[in-house]
Amino acid sequence: MPAFTASDGTELTYHLRGEGPPLVVLPGGPMRASAYLGDLGGLSAHRRLVLLDLRGTGDSAVPADPATYLCDRLVDDVEVLRAHMGWEHMDV
Numbered sequence: 633m634p635a636f637t638a639s640d641g642t643e644l645t646y647h648l649r650g651e652g653p654p655l656v657v658l659p660g661g662p663m664r665a666s667a668y669l670g671d672l673g674g675l676s677a678h679r680r681l682v683l684l685d686l687r688g689t690g691d692s693a694v695p696a697d698p699a700t701y702l703c704d705r706l707v708d709d710v711e712v713l714r715a716h717m718g719w720e721h722m723d724v
Contacts, residue, residue: 633691636716638709640700645691646713647683650676654717656710656724657683665690684713 635645649671659666666683667690675681685692686706695701714722 635691636713638687638695638705638712640695640697640705642687642695642700643693644687644709644713645685647681647685649681649683650679652679654682654719654722655679656713656722657681658706658710658724659684659686659689663689682713682717684710 633645633647635643638644647666655675657666657669657672659669663686666685669681669683671677672681687700687709688694710724
């Protein structure tokens with residue numbers, strides 16, 4: 633599975649499903665891996681879903697510092713994903 637390194641060195645993974653313009657999908661709920669999202673009820677027929685496993689969930693690594701389980705770090709992780717994918721902008 634594809635992965636990238638967050639700004640603090642934590643390795644984060646994402647899963648690709650479907651075809652079409654990319655759509656970054658973030659799991660909801662505390663500490664939920666992206667696997668439960670599936671193909672979002674068939675949305676993958678129209679969009680290429682980029683399902684991010686948040687830090688410490690799914691196939692992503694547990695961060696060295698548990699204090700990084702914060703919203704501002706998630707925002708930074710998504711920005712690093714955008715840059716990793718080479719996109720100027722993205723749909724989330």
